[in-house]
Amino acid sequence: MIEARKRPSKPFGRQAITQHLQSAMVRRSANSAIFLSYSREGLAQEIGDWAEGVSESGYWIATTHPFLIIAIRFLVIQQRLNKLRSFESELDVTAVEQQIQQIRTALGRIRTIKKSLTEVGKGVAVIKVEADALNADIQSALKSIEQTLSFVPTESIGKQYHKNI
Numbered sequence: 001m002i003e004a005r006k007r008p009s010k011p012f013g014r015q016a017i018t019q020h021l022q023s024a025m026v027r028r029s030a031n032s033a034i035f036l037s038y039s040r041e042g043l044a045q046e047i048g049d050w051a052e053g054v055s056e057s058g059y060w061i062a063t064t065h066p067f068l069i070i071a072i073r074f075l076v077i078q079q080r081l082n083k084l085r086s087f088e089s090e091l092d093v094t095a096v097e098q099q100i101q102q103i104r105t106a107l108g109r110i111r112t113i114k115k116s117l118t119e120v121g122k123g124v125a126v127i128k129v130e131a132d133a134l135n136a137d138i139q140s141a142l143k144s145i146e147q148t149l150s151f152v153p154t155e156s157i158g159k160q161y162h163k164n165i
Contacts, residue, residue, distance in 0.1 A: 001030035002068075006038035013044035017062045018055045025057035032075045035062040048111045052104075067107075074103065 003024050005012070012020070012035065021033045037043045043051075043062060050071075051062045059078055061071045077100070084091050 001025060001028050001033045002036055002072075003033060004036045004038070005042055011042055011044045011047075012037070012062070013046055014051065014053055014062075016044075017047070017051075017060065018053055021060045022055035022057055025055065025060075031058035032079060033058070033060045034068070034071045034075065035060060036068060036071075037062070037064050040064055049114065050107045050111065070103075074100075 001024060003021060017035045021035055025031070025033050040049060043049075043064070047062050049064050050067055053060050053062070059075065061075060063071045077096075081093065081096055081100075085093060
């Protein structure tokens with residue numbers, strides 16, 4: 001089941017997502033769910049772009065649109081793995097769990113990178129504001145100098161020039 005929300009003004013955290021998805025899963029007789037936020041602003045900071053959790057009805061993932069396909073595939077794998085565990089399949093569950101952990105680690109690294117990019121973006125904005133302010137100061141100083149120099153009679157400039165030569 002996928003619950004799509006566009007609520008940037010009220011970000012959802014783990015508790016709100018768990019409660020919301022629990023009632024939605026009960027209504028739809030679902031055993032897993034995806035809470036899909038239109039943007040990262042719809043999810044609390046603790047969630048970022050990806051979070052996993054469990055409610056009474058089952059496993060859930062909260063994510064944003066760029067990770068939707070990954071979330072769907074991840075849930076399908078989780079469901080199949082749970083079935084195989086219960087039937088004591090000959091499948092090497094440990095190897096699959098290691099791959100799942102590798103995916104979780106990669107998602108955590110993506111979160112770290114995106115957080116760093118956000119900080120860099122904020123720094124770039126500050127630098128741009130400072131550069132623009134310095135440029136305005138330079139333009140103002142040049143204009144002031146030009147106005148000052150325009151009041152000096154050109155005859156005086158010529159005499160002063162010849163005198164210095």
